[in-house]
Structures are given as C-alpha cells and as structure tokens.
Amino acid sequence: MRFEVLCGGVLVLGAACATTTAPATSAAAVTEVPAPSFDRTKPLPAGLDEAAFNWTANPCEDFYEFACGGWMAKTEIPADRPLYSRGFVSIADRNELALKGILEEAAAGKLPADAAFAKQLGDSYATCTDDAQLETALERVKAFAAPLVAPTSPEELAKNVGVLHASGLTAFFTLTAWQDLKDASQVIGGIDQGGLGLPDRDYYVDADKKPIREAYQAYVASQLGLWGQGKDAAAQDAALVLELETQLAQASQTRVERRDPTKLYNRLERSGLKEKAGAFGWDAYLTALGAPALQTINVTNVKFVEAVAAIAKQGKPAAWKAYLTWTVLRMAVPGLPKAFQDAAFAFNAKHFTGATQDRPRWKKCVAFVDSDLGEALGREFARRYFPADSKARTSAMIEALQGSVERNLKTLPWLDEPTRAAALAKASRMVANNKIGYPAVWRDYGSVQTTRSSYFENMVAAARFEVRRQLLKIGKPVDRGEWLMSAPTVNAYYDPQKNEIVFPAGILQPPFFDKDATDAVNFGSMGMVVGHEITHGFDDEGRQFDVDGNLKDWWSEPVGKAFVGKATCVKQQFDGYTAVDDVKLKGDLTLGENIADLGGLKHAHQALDTWYADPKKAAEASAQRFTPSQQFFLGFAQSWCTKVRPEQAKLRAATDPHASPYWRVNGPVGNLEAFRKAFGCGERSKMVRTGAQQCVVF
C-alpha cells in the first residue's frame, strides 16, 4: 500500500455512461417541480463547453447526461484507445505530443545543451522507435534469458529469481523499499505478491472468468511458439504456466483485502521469512538480488510467500522453466519483434481494452520512456510547459480548500473533541506538506548506461537503476522529497504514509485548471480534485494513518463506529449502481474513492462560497447563463465526460478502486444539498437523495 490516486492512470479510467442505469431510487421517483430552464441567450461561463451539453436533458433527472450528453453523442473513442475523456485523456494526448517533441530532439542530439540526461533519453527513444532493431531483438533476449530460466534445484531457482529481479523482471513476487507502516521515519524492505500475467487474481479463480483463462493459455502458447518452441511443447508449457500462476493467485489477497493496511503489515524480518517459507532459498535470492545483508522485511501477504516456498519445494523444474521463460517474454514484449506486439495487442484488445488498432509505436515509446526515465523526461517537460504562475494559483486553491475542510471539521457533529483536534492537526499538516508541479530535487540517472543498439538492453539498464535505487533506500530515513508520479502525469495523489497531497504539472491544465475559466468552474474541476485528495486522508483507508503517517488508530471508539456507519451508507449506495451490462460496481472496492469524491465536492463548493464572498472575485461569475453554484457543478461534471469501451468497462469494474465516470458525477452530487439547491431540484427528482438514502460522511 503506497498511495491513493485520483484516477488510476490516464489509460484506465472508469466505465461507459451509455450502458449505465439511473440511481437505485429512480424507480418510484416523480418530478415534482418543472425542469430548470436556462436563458441560452446569456453568455456561457468561460471554461464550460457549449457542445458538451445535452440541452434537452433535465439536470435534476440525469446530471451527467445534461452536462456531457452532447459530448457523448459526438465523441468517438480513437481506435487505439480503450476510452476517451474530455479531461484526463484529452490532456494526456496533449502531453504526449509535447513529450514526443522532447524525445525526438533528444534522439537527434538537439536538446538544449543544459538538458539533463539527454543521452539516456535519446538512446531509449531512438532504439524504442527503431523497428529494424526490434526485429533482430529476439536472439538477444533469448540469450539473456537462457542461463536464468532453467534452474534445477530450489536453491538455483531462488538465485535465478534474484538475478531476474535485479533486472526488473519480477517473477513470483516483488521486493522494494517500503516505508515502515508503523514507523513513518524508516525505510525497510517489503515483499509483495505478484508474478501474474493476467490483471488480477480473480481471473484465475472466479468461475465466470474461465473463458478468459482459456484464452490466456492459448495466448501464452502462441507467444512461446514465436519464441521458438514447437507447437506441442508450447501448449504443454502454457498449461504449466496457468497452473503455476493459479497457485500464486489462490494465495493472493483480493483488492478489497488490500485496502486494509493492517492486513499488509507483517514484519517477519529475514529470520521469520526463512521460518515461514524456508523452502525458497532466501539467502541465495537476496545475494543474487544485490541485497545480501537485508534483515528488515515486511511481508504484505504471508500466505503468498508460503505458496512461493511450496512451489520451490514441489521441485518441478519443467514448471519453473515454463513460468520463468514466460515471465521474461511477457515483460520483454516492448523490446521484442512486432509479431509479439501484435499477439499481445490482439489478446488485450479482445478481453480488456476493446481497442481496434494497436497504439502507434511512438506513443508506446513515449509511455515507456516516461515510465523508465520519468524524472529526466519530466524535468524538460516542466521547464517548457509548466507556466510560472501555475504554482501560485494552485497554492491559492489549496489554501481555499484547506479553509473549508477545517471549517467543516470544526463543526461536524459526529466528531468528539479529541478526534476533532487530531483530525484538524492531520489536515493542517497534510496541506503544509503539499507538492505542486515537479520535484524540488530531480533524480540522477547518470549511472544508467544506455546504447543505440538495443531497446531491450536500455529497458534493463533503466530497470537495474530503479532496483538499485530502491535497495539503497532501505535502512535509511524516509526521503520526504520523493515523488511517486512523473511531472507530466495527468493525475494527483494523497500519500497516507507521508500525509501529503501531490499535484503533478500534467494535471494543472484545461479543463482541470483553466486560467481563462471562471473561478467557479475551476473550483468544480481542479478544486474538487484538491478536496478529493485531502479527503483521502480521512477515508476508510487513510483514516487509519495519523498526522505523521504512522498506521495508528487515533479515533475514539464511538466516533470510529459512527464513521463505519456513514461509510456503510456509501458502500451500499454504490453497490446498487451498474457499471456496464449486468456488472455492478463494487461498493467495498470503490469505498475510499467515493468518500473522497463526496467530501472533495462538498469542500470545494464551500470553498467557492467563501471565495466569492468577495464581490470583486464574484463579479466574473455574474450575468452568465448559470449561477456560480451551477457553474461549479458543471465545471466538475464536464471535466469527467468519458466514453469507455465495454471490455474496458468490465476490467475497470473488476479492478479499479474508482467508480465509473458516470457514477463519479451522478453519485456524489445526488447526496449533496448544495447541488439540489443550485438547480432547484424537487425532493423527488431522480438526482436527489434524502433521509436514509442520503450519504454524507464529511
């Protein structure tokens, strides 16, 4: 458990609204007041999108449709995308072009003389986009794999896994630096479950996922065939891979289990690890990894390392070989010939993305370099594309949000005084710990040895650097300046272990943050994001961490119980919503994000009220087609207009801790008194929840 984000990555948002249904309360709902009307001769507030509206929809019946219906009707998802959105993805597309420009300059040796790590950036991008070089890569990758994938004893298995891990090829599990959950000042080693080729353990164990498992086995066999195995051998090995990965999946925690940090804290240390899972040669593993002296180790899932030990003890070299070969192949696909890429695309498109065309190579390469050398690329991006006044404007917005969060905490009736004081201290520290734009100290990639001859080798060089960087952190105090996202990332996060909120340069752009928009619109889009991240500090997961970032219960017992009651209301409400077809949202998986959305929206709206108490500030929002409050909610909704392919929507419903975009809009606003007032909705409107149906946590 590291951090909670606003959105799990730009490529992986929520589900389609075309296939969603109305709130659970809708069956008996009757509109008791006429639909609100708007004078369309008046100017549209800056920052809202005229063409995104569906003017025939009633905002009190389906707010998302009113704000986004026009956009949904006219937008086609690009062929190479699993989804498209007015906010995240359109910004990501812009950033992608900017990054492409930087990387093309780097590859041509034309970056400014003072640009950092120009060689690493240029080599990585040039080799990644060099199709001819990729076509010759197979023998090189096989030569790399050959001495590592065929261990004959448990000891050799452990040693080889250590060597693979040192190159970033994470067979079975991962070992990285972990901030100690119960001592926020210290970094220890952390072993976590992993090693699966499908997106979640559920795909291996759920009865209804059997067709995907079968398709996966066939896909593994086809890739092993391209690797050079005969048809029968490839089929046999694919069966062994599925069997071994299923063993790992059966021991894996579910995503819902992993939302409880107490379940992830097992300080076994090296001695306990050897006691519990001694059949795997941990000493040989750690030596080969390059961490021979490591003693302080947390194991997130003890059952999982026991399963790894059982696989070692079973002593099946044929299964190990099949699995390790597959793991190297699977992770090396970006550096392998086009035939491998095509097979991977076909499998993923059919089952998870729905895309009809693979991403152009340059787009993949931009993403790979961002992932491998993020702070080298981000440094040049921030220098070129992060306007000097963005930081000040974002700071002002954070300050406004802090004010409303604190006012709210001071008056929230279900808190007692000790819990209230602790919550206020936590909020105040969190806001003081904000990070905006890009890191103060950039990562030094000087030791990454890249070449112009092999993208696979450049991938491995970057991975080796990252593994070393992680291992070197262990045993040292926590580096509070470190960022968990690169600067161009269109996202934001709250890190409960550092008790900090972080907003990369990538998201501080229109439509999330638009310098020409009214403040009302910006408070609805970016202000809500700020409020969302702050509220994460108090969701069902974040609330378990104290002001310093330690996993420690600071809630009095009755207040803790009151929280659980309020959270249960949110869980049950979202359990009732349909993500796509007959697939429902998971109220427990999405609970933290839904609490953050609810709180973020409420706090941002209150912050706007205070902001516009100053008539000079409020003047911009008057004499417009919408009131300031309406502008706020529309700015919010229009930053979330999103269209998703059904395959992707199903994947998201199973794995994404965020609700689908449709419900991220209609879910929270339906609980807010301020929304009802803004649009004058009747109490029995579809969008309005009252009494026990209305969930309010913060």
Ligand SMILES: [Zn+2]
């Ligand atoms: Zn979030």
